[in-house]
Amino acid sequence: MVVLRVGLTGGIGSGKSAVAARLAERGAVVIDSDRIAREVVAPGTEGLAEIVAAFSERVLDADGALDRAALGAVVFADEAARRRLEAITHPRVRARTAELAAAAGPDAIVVNDVPLLVEVGLAPTYHLVVVVETDVALRLERLARDRGMERAEAERRIAAQADDARRRAAADVLLSNDGSLADLHAAVDALWYDRLLPFAANLRERRVVRPARVELIEADPTWPRQYARLAARIRHALAPAEPRIDHIGSTAVPGLAAKDVIDIQLAVPTLADADGAFAERLAEAGFPRLPGEWWDNPRPPGSARWPKRLHGSADPARPVYLHIREVDSPGWRYALLMRDHLRADPDQRAAYLQLKRDLAAAAPDSVTYSTAKDPWFDEEHLRAEAWAAQTGWRP
Incomplete structure (x- = not known):
């Protein structure tokens, strides 16, 4: 049975997690790539051992776990270093994601929450790509308020990701998050009921959408x-x-x-x-x-x-x-x-x-x-x- 695969992405601070949470409330099976990325580099994993070999023990904290802030300071300022890290983590994230997707029920709608979906070229692997877009000024404000991130660091993180134009080019659905949370929830609900549920049913039934009238x-x-x-x-x-x-x-x-x-x-x-x-x-x-x-x-x-x-x-x-x-x-x-x-x-x-x-x-x-x-x-x-x-x- 083929399940509907939806790729969800957005820049840091865009509110992508709020969209994922709402989709989960509506019944989607949400696979969080950030959480998986943490699992594959947890203490004792081969992923963490490879990272230490590549970047030295300076990226570990006092308990021997990955110090993500220290690693971020290294890779976000160095594209070659970031790509070296991605070569270690991305294959492991993809493998674990495939396992979780395979375990979803036959009627599931699987939503992959992937921050770097556009950057690593994953858009064609999904039936639909949803992009959450938010004004950069709002993103900086949220990163400072919700994550305590210094403005300079937030700007570096945003600059290291795809820009809005590149994400829009990959988007089948563009959700604006410049308004209230209620506005965002309404947009997600409309997406769920008007597009995702019928898309999933059509996919299962091998049904083609054919407009009856010429407009x-x-x-x-x-x-x-x-x-x-x-x-x-x-x-x-x-x-x-x-x-x-x-x-x-x-x-x-x-x-x-x-x-x-x-x-x-x-x-x-x-x-x-x-x-x-x-x-x-x-x-x-x-x-x-x-x-x-x-x-x-x-x-x-x-x-x-x-x-x-x-x-x-x-x-x-x-x-x-x-x-x-x-x-x-x-x-x-x-x-x-x-x-x-x-x-x-x-x-x-x-x-x-x-x-x-x-x-x-x-x-x-x-x-x-x-x-x-x-x-x-x-x-x-x-x-x-x-x-x-x-x-x-x-x-």
Whole structure:
């Protein structure tokens, strides 16, 4: 049974622990990486012995336990030293985390509270990443008040971690903690009931989120970043294979209004490679396969259909269509050609946008909307091929 894995992170003093506590109250299995990090370097452990070998006994207190303040003074001012410490502790933390996650119940929602989730590149290993963000001035105030930390030390700690922009890029959910605790709890509760619980159920049932109605929204500048996070999860799920993955469809064309659905193309040597274990790994990563036969209508019309596999997203707040096509096949090439031509030709982009608006108003169900666009794409294909020949375009 696949359980929903949520990565929770935030800068020091952001209030991440308050979010973790609230999620635990709601029923999440919270795995605290800081607590595990203490366990793996407790007196008598191999982890502590390695730390002493690397940094000498100056990082021990009078009782022979790790003096975290002394160690912090060494590593937070020295990136090489910090990375040496991470090489000792992180593999042990990951191993213990995996043990605890495996022990969670089949219906569990497992939340990994990981302060350095972004810094060590763990975001693609989770179904969802939640980032707690708080104004730096508030963080400094809390660190002084709640931990008795000197301002200079607090500033060093904050500077040693990823900045807000880098954490935002990794965030599927951004929780602001600039307000009251009640405000934070309300945001966490909404996340739990509206997204995490249905996401977990969809994951267990291999259920894909499919919007029934066509609702166009204005171009969202975050669509490319959302695609990048999704593609990273897909790559992680399929490693060590390294298939080509592309952002396609309207959300891949800057400035184009679209349905809020991210279309992704995954290239495989043959469609048989997309079945079996391949499909299972995608489903476990949150991208179940849509049952039945799927194909693209050929351009120009009249020839045999272009077969593909189609997966989607189990995340109720982020619909996705994952189109799996054979590399160098007509359907694979066509998806890239249409995207690139619309990116390059503002007149055709405007014409397509008007068509989309007209059809969305007249045919709000997804099937009718998609079918009604076919005549326009039959003509657009000819224009795009002429453009490709003129410019020397290649996929």
